[in-house]
Each structure stands twice: as C-alpha cells, then as structure tokens.
Amino acid sequence: MNELTIRSQSRCFEGMVMYCSHFSQCCNINMNFAVYVPPQAKTQKVPILYYLSGLTCTDENFTIKAGAQRYAAQHGILLVIPDTSPRNTGIPGEDDVYNLGSGAGFYLNAIVEPWSQYYQMYSYVTQELPDVIQANFSVDATRQSIFGHSMGGHGALICALKNPEKYRSVSAFAPICAPIQDEWGQNAFSAYLGTDFALWQEYDATELVKKTQLSYPILIDQGMDDTYYIQKQLLPEVFADACQSVGQSLNLRFHAGYDHSYFMIATFIEDHFIHHAKALLS
Numbered sequence: 692m693n694e695l696t697i698r699s700q701s702r703c704f705e706g707m708v709m710y711c712s713h714f715s716q717c718c719n720i721n722m723n724f725a726v727y728v729p730p731q732a733k734t735q736k737v738p739i740l741y742y743l744s745g746l747t748c749t750d751e752n753f754t755i756k757a758g759a760q761r762y763a764a765q766h767g768i769l770l771v772i773p774d775t776s777p778r779n780t781g782i783p784g785e786d787d788v789y790n791l792g793s794g795a796g797f798y799l800n801a802i803v804e805p806w807s808q809y810y811q812m813y814s815y816v817t818q819e820l821p822d823v824i825q826a827n828f829s830v831d832a833t834r835q836s837i838f839g840h841s842m843g844g845h846g847a848l849i850c851a852l853k854n855p856e857k858y859r860s861v862s863a864f865a866p867i868c869a870p871i872q873d874e875w876g877q878n879a880f881s882a883y884l885g886t887d888f889a890l891w892q893e894y895d896a897t898e899l900v901k902k903t904q905l906s907y908p909i910l911i912d913q914g915m916d917d918t919y920y921i922q923k924q925l926l927p928e929v930f931a932d933a934c935q936s937v938g939q940s941l942n943l944r945f946h947a948g949y950d951h952s953y954f955m956i957a958t959f960i961e962d963h964f965i966h967h968a969k970a971l972l973s
C-alpha cells in the first residue's frame with residue numbers, strides 16, 4: 692500500500708533529492724511528490740517539514756528554485772513537497788485553466804462530481820502522505836511542520852488551523868489568506884465544494900482562525916510588488932485583522948519591491964527554516 696516508485700534521485704548537500712510517486716488511496720490515482728532527505732537521516736530519525744506549492748506548480752518548482760536544501764541539510768530536516776493536484780484523471784477540461792483542476796487542487800476535499808472522485812488533497816496532505824513518509828523514511832512523525840506559497844501558503848494555514856496538535860509550526864510566502872473573499876478562491880470553492888457556504892468556511896484560513904487559535908506564532912512574508920497582492924487575491928490584511936481580533940500571534944512581514952515569484956521565496960527561505968527549526972528541534 693505504501694509502495695513507492697523512485698523516479699529519480701540526486702545527491703545534494705550530502706543528502707538526497709528524490710522524486711517519488713505512489714498510488715494514493717484517497718486520491719484514487721498515482722500521485723507525485725519530491726523529498727529532500729538530509730544527511731542526518733542516515734543515523735537518526737529527523738523531523739519533517741511539508742511544503743505546499745502554488746497554482747500551476749508540480750513537485751519540481753520549489754525543489755529546483757527555492758534553494759531550500761542547503762538549510763534543510765544544515766538543520767537536519769526532511770522536506771516533503773507534494774504535487775498540487777491529481778493529474779491525468781480523465782476529468783473533461785482538467786488541464787484547461789491554470790486556477791482549477793490540474794495544478795490547482797486547493798488542498799481541500801472536493802464534494803462535487805467529478806472532482807470528488809480524485810481531488811481529496813486535504814486528506815492526502817494531512818493523513819495519507821504523512822503515513823507514506825513515515826513508512827518509507829527515517830523520520831520522527833511526532834515532529835512535523837508545514838509551510839507553502841500562495842494557494843499552498845493557504846493550504847499550510849488551513850492544515851495547521853484544522854489540526855492544532857499535528858504541526859509544531861506554520862509559515863507562508865504570499866498566501867491566499869481569505870479565499871471566500873477573492874476570485875481565485877470563489878471560483879475553486881464553487882467548483883469543488885458547490886454552494887454549501889458553511890463548508891467553504893471550513894476551508895478558509897481567515898474564518899478558521901476566528902474559531903481556533905494556534906499556540907505558536909504564524910510567520911507570513913508578503914512582497915509589496917506582488918501582482919496578486921495588488922489585485923487583492925491574497926488579502927493578508929484581512930487575515931491579520933482576524934488574528935488580532937482573537938489574539939492569534941502573527942508575524943506578517945511586508946517587503947518593498949518583491950513580487951510573487953520564487954526569487955522572493957529564495958530570499959526569505961532561510962528565515963522560514965529558522966522559524967520551523969526552533970519548533971521542530973526544541
């Protein structure tokens with residue numbers, strides 16, 4: 692059940708970048724993910740940091756662009772980078788647009804046919820994938836954290852907020868912060884979740900933080916020249932207001948001149964590792 696196919700592996704900072712695939716029970720199809728196994732895993736069980744990518748990404752974008760392996764090796768943290776959706780499901784139109792279907796799973800469990808047959812990304816990243824990682828790598832499953840970018844930054848926030856005990860820390864680069872209030876979110880939620888507004892709220896970070904607070908601080912970095920920030924797809928201020936109203940600790944940092952790209956992520960990735968290492972290694 693947890694059998695992995697290793698598509699490729701390359702040595703990196705004395706550890707290993709591995710591209711893997713496996714049959715996912717909950718998504719009902721083969722899924723891809725990338726892993727960075729730090730050198731420390733040769734002799735001990737290491738903590739795990741999940742990274743959820745944004746719209747249009749595969750397991751490759753972060754792996755090749757963020758420069759994360761240097762810091763994962765330094766801190767002895769195993770990185771897991773799932774794909775952003777099931778692929779090649781045969782659902783009509785699945786590859787037609789960048790913000791729905793392939794590359795746009797939104798880390799939720801779809802209830803509307805035909806998406807619901809495959810698009811169970813919330814269960815996949817919070818339950819099935821952690822089981823697969825535990826069964827196949829030298830990890831300490833009691834020590835795991837999560838971060839992500841854009842759609843994946845939102846994914847990280849909801850996974851943490853819905854599971855306050857499961858993760859030790861959370862952070863995000865330019866996350867979508869209030870999907871039920873922006874166009875990307877409304878488009879995806881109506882396709883995947885239908886018209887049940889109460890269910891929409893169950894997958895919205897701003898709504899969730901009003902109900903459940905985390906005992907640890909949330910770190911968010913946002914570039915001020917980010918087109919999607921300017922177009923109000925991300926709405927970090929709305930999330931910040933909700934955090935403030937309920938006393939959730941949030942370190943929201945704005946950076947002049949930075950856009951939505953992986954250049955921004957590469958610039959601030961070290962700080963995110965410091966943030967997570969503090970929680971994972973204490």
Ligand SMILES: N[C@@H](CCC(=O)N[C@@H](CS)C(=O)NCC(=O)O)C(=O)O
Pocket residue numbers: 744745746747748752756789840841842951952953
């Ligand atoms: N409008 C863009 C949206 C895609 C986009 O900016 N995706 C971000 C995440 S929301 C990303 O990480 N892209 C891949 C990359 O930069 O490597 C498109 O049509 O491609």
